[in-house]
Amino acid sequence: MSTTYFSVLLLFLCLSLFTSLTTTIYSKPLTSPYLSSTTLFPNYQKMLKSFKIFIYKPNEALTFNSPAESLFYSSLQNCPFVTQNPEEAHLFFVPFRSTISMRSIGRVVKRHREELPYWNRTLGADHFYLSCAGLGYESDRNLVELKKNSVQISCFPASQGKFVPHKDIALPPVSTSHAPHAPDNKTTKFLGYFRQVKLKESSLINELVNDPNFLIESEPSDQLTYTMRLASSKFCLFEYGGDVSGIGEALSFGCVPVVITDRPIQDLPFMDVLRWQEIVVFVNNNGGAKELKRALGDTGGKRYEQMKGLGVKASQHFVWNELPQPLDSFHTVMYQLWLRRHTIRYARWG
Incomplete structure (x- = not known):
C-alpha cells in the first residue's frame, strides 16, 4: 500500500476519534449552571476568609433611589468584609448618594485623593462605587479616573453606554413580591x-x-x-x-x-x-x-x-435578604468584586 493511502487512513481515524470525543463532550447534559463550579466554591470560601474592604467616610447621610442600591449599601456596611485598617484592604468603596451631581462626585474623589494616599497608588483601579443609573464620560480628571479605572456597581438593566463590560458589575433586581418556593409537581397551562x-x-x-x-x-x-x-x-x-x-x-x-x-x-x-x-x-x-x-x-x-x-x-x-445569607445576591456580588481585587496599576498622570 502507498504512503498516501496510509496518510489518508490515519487522517480519517483522527477525525473519527475527534468527532466521537466532541459528540461525547457536548451531548453530556450540564448539571451545573456555573461557568466553573470547580473554582467557584473553593474561591468563595477563600473570599469569606480573606476579603477586606475599606469604606471611605461619607460627608453626609446617604440615600438611594432603588431597593437594590439600598440593600447592597446596608449589607456592605454591616458585613464582615469591612476593615477599619485601609492598609489591609483589597478594595476601597467610594460612597455617594444617588441624586448627587457629577460635579459633586468629582469633588468627592478629589477629597479622597488629597486626604489619603490610596487613590493615587492606582488612580482608583482598586476602588468601586455604587450608581444605579451609571456614570457617563466627563472631562474632569477625577471623574475620568473613576469611570475608567474604578468598578461601577449599577442596576440591571444598566443605562445604555454607561456600563463597561468585564469591569463593571450589575446588581440583580429586587423582586417586588415574595412568592414562596416552586411546587414539587409543576403542571404548565x-x-x-x-x-x-x-x-x-x-x-x-x-x-x-x-x-x-x-x-x-x-x-x-x-x-x-x-x-x-x-x-x-x-x-x-x-x-x-x-x-x-x-x-x-x-x-x-x-x-x-x-x-x-x-x-x-x-x-x-x-x-x-x-x-x-x-x-x-x-x-x-x-x-x-x-x-x-x-x-x-x-x-x-x-x-x-x-x-x-x-x-x-x-x-x-x-435572593436579596435583609441579613445576607451564603451565596445570595449580596454575597455573589461580593464574589465578583473579589475576582477584581488584583488591579491594574495604571501609570500616573504627568
Whole structure:
C-alpha cells in the first residue's frame, strides 16, 4: 500500500476519534449552571476568609433611589468584609448618594485623593462605587479616573453606554413580591407568561394578547394569583429595559425566563459566575411573535428540562435578604468584586 493511502487512513481515524470525543463532550447534559463550579466554591470560601474592604467616610447621610442600591449599601456596611485598617484592604468603596451631581462626585474623589494616599497608588483601579443609573464620560480628571479605572456597581438593566463590560458589575433586581418556593409537581397551562403594567408600549406583547397560549396581564390582584401564574407557565417573558424584577422568582419556579431584546446584552448580573445561555432564552425583538414562538419551540424536551433545572439551582443568587445569607445576591456580588481585587496599576498622570 502507498504512503498516501496510509496518510489518508490515519487522517480519517483522527477525525473519527475527534468527532466521537466532541459528540461525547457536548451531548453530556450540564448539571451545573456555573461557568466553573470547580473554582467557584473553593474561591468563595477563600473570599469569606480573606476579603477586606475599606469604606471611605461619607460627608453626609446617604440615600438611594432603588431597593437594590439600598440593600447592597446596608449589607456592605454591616458585613464582615469591612476593615477599619485601609492598609489591609483589597478594595476601597467610594460612597455617594444617588441624586448627587457629577460635579459633586468629582469633588468627592478629589477629597479622597488629597486626604489619603490610596487613590493615587492606582488612580482608583482598586476602588468601586455604587450608581444605579451609571456614570457617563466627563472631562474632569477625577471623574475620568473613576469611570475608567474604578468598578461601577449599577442596576440591571444598566443605562445604555454607561456600563463597561468585564469591569463593571450589575446588581440583580429586587423582586417586588415574595412568592414562596416552586411546587414539587409543576403542571404548565400556558406556554408563556408576561407581566407588565403598561402593555401598550410593546408591539410584540400586543401581538400575543389574544393568543391563548400566552397569558399577558398587568400586576396580578394578589400574591396567590401571581404564584399560580409562575407555577402554571412554561416560560416567563421579560423585555430588556423594562421590568425585570421577577426574573429570580421565574427561575425559582422553573418558569424559564425569556429575555426579549434588540441588541446584545453585556450587563447581565453574575456574568463571571453563571452560564446565562443555559438558564435563559434570548429572543430578538425585531422578529416579532413569529420569532418568539420559533425560539420557544426550539427550546423543548430535554433542552427545556435541563434549562429549568439549572435555573432553579441558579435562583439562590437572585435572593436579596435583609441579613445576607451564603451565596445570595449580596454575597455573589461580593464574589465578583473579589475576582477584581488584583488591579491594574495604571501609570500616573504627568
